Amino acid sequence: xxxxxxQMYSVRDIxxxxxxxxLRRVAEMGYKYVEFAGFFGNTAEDVKAWLDEYxxxxxxxxxxxxxxxxxxxKETIAYHKTIGCTNLIxxxxxxxxxxxxxxxxxxxxxxQKKLAAEGIDLGYHNHSGEFYPTPYGKIVEDEIMARTxxxxxxxxxxxxxxxxxxxxxxxxxxxxxxxxxxxxGIVLRDGNGxxxxxRNGAEGKSVGSGMAPVVAxxxxxxxxxxxxxxxxxxxxxxxxxxxxRCIDFLKSLEA
Numbered sequence: 001x002x003x004x005x006x007q008m009y010s011v012r013d014i015x016x017x018x019x020x021x022x023l024r025r026v027a028e029m030g031y032k033y034v035e036f037a038g039f040f041g042n043t044a045e046d047v048k049a050w051l052d053e054y055x056x057x058x059x060x061x062x063x064x065x066x067x068x069x070x071x072x073x074k075e076t077i078a079y080h081k082t083i084g085c086t087n088l089i090x091x092x093x094x095x096x097x098x099x100x101x102x103x104x105x106x107x108x109x110x111x112q113k114k115l116a117a118e119g120i121d122l123g124y125h126n127h128s129g130e131f132y133p134t135p136y137g138k139i140v141e142d143e144i145m146a147r148t149x150x151x152x153x154x155x156x157x158x159x160x161x162x163x164x165x166x167x168x169x170x171x172x173x174x175x176x177x178x179x180x181x182x183x184x185g186i187v188l189r190d191g192n193g194x195x196x197x198x199r200n201g202a203e204g205k206s207v208g209s210g211m212a213p214v215v216a217x218x219x220x221x222x223x224x225x226x227x228x229x230x231x232x233x234x235x236x237x238x239x240x241x242x243x244x245r246c247i248d249f250l251k252s253l254e255a
Contacts, residue, residue: 005033005229011239033059044082060087068111123151131162157183184210204233208249
């Protein structure tokens with residue numbers, strides 16, 4: 001049986017109010033891993049106890065760049081070590097100017113060394129804009145690949161939304177990939193996208209009900225032993241109901 005993770009942003013309508021109960025509900029659906037998108041003031045000790053209680057493992061966190069700066073990284077490392085998490089992913093960053101590009105490349109290289117010394121991997125999660133030329137002519141994902149050695153957590157729907165076939169891209173870069181986001185949606189944009197509008201014109205759908213090649217991506221991940229973390233952003237009609245449809249669809253492929 002294939003084990004799946006869930007990006008907890010998918011159930012953001014219940015996590016802030018009661019993270020413990022959200023974890024319970026996710027585990028009952030059949031998810032085995034969770035990727036956190038915030039802890040909402042809960043202590044690391046409590047989060048670890050809840051993970052253990054519900055038989056979940058932390059596959060990673062989405063942690064903002066300001067939490068891996070020299071002023072903050074020590075506390076961030078301590079939290080991750082307490083909850084047993086060895087994978088920290090920056091979910092997005094600002095890339096609109098050359099100065100921002102240089103700042104984040106330097107930050108990633110600095111933080112990777114600090115995190116690696118504590119047994120924690122650093123990665124970056126893409127949206128669509130990272131695959132279009134910036135106003136200063138750079139393609140963000142190419143710069144990250146060339147100028148750092150951090151992992152890349154490929155969000156396969158945002159990659160698809162940028163006009164790139166996910167499976168060949170995953171295959172070409174698999175040495176830098178430990179976890180992917182398996183996500184689905186509909187591309188609504190007319191014409192070509194750009195760095196500025198890359199995330200416009202896309203509508204999220206539960207896995208299996210959109211346009212993205214989720215079955216092909218799933219097959220690639222299984223073949224390459226890459227963990228699939230489900231992300232579904234629509235809250236249709238609620239987060240728990242939507243992510244239940246996602247895992248039920250994926251389980252049906254094994255029947």
